[in-house]
Amino acid sequence: MSQKHSTISRFGGFGLGLRRTHYDDFLDGDVPVDFVEVISENYMIEGGRQLRILEQVREKLPVIIHGVSMSIGSAGGLDTDYLAKLKQLERRIDPLWVSDHLCWTRTSAHNSHDLLPMPLTEEALQAVCANIDQAQNALGRAMLFENPSSYLTFPEDELTEWEFLTEMTRRTGCYLLLDINNIYVSAANHGFSAQDYLAGLPLERVRQIHLAGHDPATPERAIIIDTHDRKVADGVWDLYAKAVGMLPGPVATMIERDDHIPPLPELLAELDRARGIASEAREPVPA
Amino acid sequence: MSASETTTLAERQAAFMRAILDDALPLPLGWGNSQAAGMAVYRGNYRSALMDALADTFERTKAYVGEQAFSQASAHHAIANPPASWTIDEAGAGFDATCAELFGDNPEVAEIAWLEWAMLDLATAPDSEPLDPAGFGARTAQFGDEDWMGLRLEFQPRAMSRIVHHDLTALWTVLGDENEPRPDPSLPEPQGCLVWREGERPTFILVEPGNAHAFAAMQGGASYGDVIALLAGDAPDDQAVQNAAMRAGGYLGQWLQEGIVTGLKA
Numbered sequence A: 001m002s003q004k005h006s007t008i009s010r011f012g013g014f015g016l017g018l019r020r021t022h023y024d025d026f027l028d029g030d031v032p033v034d035f036v037e038v039i040s041e042n043y044m045i046e047g048g049r050q051l052r053i054l055e056q057v058r059e060k061l062p063v064i065i066h067g068v069s070m071s072i073g074s075a076g077g078l079d080t081d082y083l084a085k086l087k088q089l090e091r092r093i094d095p096l097w098v099s100d101h102l103c104w105t106r107t108s109a110h111n112s113h114d115l116l117p118m119p120l121t122e123e124a125l126q127a128v129c130a131n132i133d134q135a136q137n138a139l140g141r142a143m144l145f146e147n148p149s150s151y152l153t154f155p156e157d158e159l160t161e162w163e164f165l166t167e168m169t170r171r172t173g174c175y176l177l178l179d180i181n182n183i184y185v186s187a188a189n190h191g192f193s194a195q196d197y198l199a200g201l202p203l204e205r206v207r208q209i210h211l212a213g214h215d216p217a218t219p220e221r222a223i224i225i226d227t228h229d230r231k232v233a234d235g236v237w238d239l240y241a242k243a244v245g246m247l248p249g250p251v252a253t254m255i256e257r258d259d260h261i262p263p264l265p266e267l268l269a270e271l272d273r274a275r276g277i278a279s280e281a282r283e284p285v286p287a
Numbered sequence B: 001m002s003a004s005e006t007t008t009l010a011e012r013q014a015a016f017m018r019a020i021l022d023d024a025l026p027l028p029l030g031w032g033n034s035q036a037a038g039m040a041v042y043r044g045n046y047r048s049a050l051m052d053a054l055a056d057t058f059e060r061t062k063a064y065v066g067e068q069a070f071s072q073a074s075a076h077h078a079i080a081n082p083p084a085s086w087t088i089d090e091a092g093a094g095f096d097a098t099c100a101e102l103f104g105d106n107p108e109v110a111e112i113a114w115l116e117w118a119m120l121d122l123a124t125a126p127d128s129e130p131l132d133p134a135g136f137g138a139r140t141a142q143f144g145d146e147d148w149m150g151l152r153l154e155f156q157p158r159a160m161s162r163i164v165h166h167d168l169t170a171l172w173t174v175l176g177d178e179n180e181p182r183p184d185p186s187l188p189e190p191q192g193c194l195v196w197r198e199g200e201r202p203t204f205i206l207v208e209p210g211n212a213h214a215f216a217a218m219q220g221g222a223s224y225g226d227v228i229a230l231l232a233g234d235a236p237d238d239q240a241v242q243n244a245a246m247r248a249g250g251y252l253g254q255w256l257q258e259g260i261v262t263g264l265k266a
Helices: A020-028 A049-060 A080-093 A122-139 A161-172 A180-190 A194-200 A234-246 A264-282 B009-021 B033-057 B059-065 B067-080 B088-092 B095-102 B108-123 B133-140 B145-150 B168-175 B209-219 B224-232 B238-258
Strands: A014-017 A035-039 A063-066 A098-101 A104-106 A111-116 A144-146 A175-179 A206-211 A252-255 B153-155 B160-166 B186-198 B201-207 B261-264
Touching: A014 A264, A020 A049, A035 A252, A049 A063, A049 A080, A063 A080, A080 A122, A111 B009, A111 B033, A122 A161, A122 B009, A144 A206, A161 A175, A161 A194, A175 A180, A180 A194, A180 A206, A180 A234, A194 A234, A206 A234, A234 A264, A252 A264, B009 B033, B033 B059, B033 B067, B033 B088, B033 B108, B059 B067, B059 B108, B059 B168, B067 B095, B088 B108, B095 B108, B108 B160, B108 B168, B108 B186, B108 B201, B133 B238, B133 B261, B145 B224, B153 B209, B153 B238, B160 B168, B160 B209, B168 B201, B186 B209, B186 B238, B201 B209, B201 B238, B209 B224, B209 B238, B224 B238, B238 B261
Parallel strands: A014 A035, A014 A252, A035 A063, A063 A098, A098 A144, A144 A175, A175 A206, A206 A252
Antiparallel strands: A104 A111, B153 B261, B160 B186, B186 B201
16 A cells, blocks of 8 residues: 655756765865666675765765665565664665666575566556665655666566556555666667657656666667766767756766766766757746 | 476565576466566576676676686576675675685685675774774773773674695785786795785785684684684693784784774773
8 A cells, every 4th residue: 555755846956976086076176966876785784885985975965765676576575684784774764765766686595786677567566665665664764766777678568668667656655766767768669759758757756767777779789788887978968958858857867986986077078068058948938 | 397386476476586596497387478588687697797897896806817717606606695685785695705716726715705805894883993013002001900801802894814734825916907927826834814904905915824714713703812822832831822912923923013903891
């Protein structure tokens, strides 16, 4: 049974992922960002330097905690030890919000440490919604869930991904973290229209956007791979501009880089580009 | 597996996971080329994530054995020990045993891997306040013989000890700098290795084997008196007991000095 949780207020800032390479930049100076996002699992620990650094950064900036291992789509339910540690981190950091992905990562026996695709069926939707209820009740707050990038679809699919996400937010009261690169990647991999995807979503539930780079298809490999290891592609920037223009209000935007992490100025330049696009897209059209 | 065998979400997920873990398994019935191409990406992601995690954790082991040998060892470990924990850091659990199996002619490899794992584990251990020698002195000032013999200590969470046969101090230093010449790794005699955290920084020292045995015993709940008996050996005479008491006192002083002791057990 879904409990009602407090509304997540809009926050229209621009931020970056807090990565080890940039710890000193964030500790020593004033990095021109409005928030940082951290991978939850890296800080669901008992002590040590990493946790201390996060607490110090939190004194300067709002923090979002973004998970990769909740496995909200697991048929076997959630890991209660995981939830307890996430809650501990949430209490310690008091984040803007807590997010994870629409995916599954584990069975009762093994963990893939990858964001595996959900069959888009009513059975899967029921399992996801039950797990979201459990997670939101455990945390005592509504969460955001991110649309995944995926490399296959299932013959048994009954819904589009946007229909699945729409129904998921309606049944659980959760919010959406819209990963524009993931829409771009999955649209290309599965042959749907990114525009239809955006138009089919409950955009009033979006509170954050992720922008990231991907590995394009090659003559040997028709699949685009979501890699987070390079600059945001032009096609993704175009889709970002469309998405921001369609959103009913400001949302947080983040550049997400997890591999081949460049010096901070390079990421800040990409963030400036996002600021410019968002500002242009939200300007009222002259009469 | 057939479509009729994989009808529930749980069964589909179990089949998907099996297909990721084992390249040789046939794909589910009804899957075509597009699903096969997608599964190839997921299989690749799974292996590269684990191998990258092992390479991050075991940087010095990798530097010692070389890129190719490490890559083979990490692939072997990932296949033999598919992870179950939600944290990918746990993928490195038991990698020292994998190294012992694969690098049997170079047993120092397993010791380097053990040390790297211990250091990683300590980096995220709960914070604790050391009991310094002055504080210890104040807490034990009124102790009589019986109190001393019953003394039990609390140590830093996850501090570790073991017996090693190779000069991990020298190896650790040179493997952090690729320009340093490699030392002869063997020790003339086995030594103990204590691993703990100095503030936020994991560290280690090589010590007498008796020190490591005493530490392990007290960490496991033995009393100071038990440790003296352990060090004195079987059927000791008075001199042996006296020597053992002096050694135990020396070890205790070192643990206090290094900040590994956090309190006295009630």
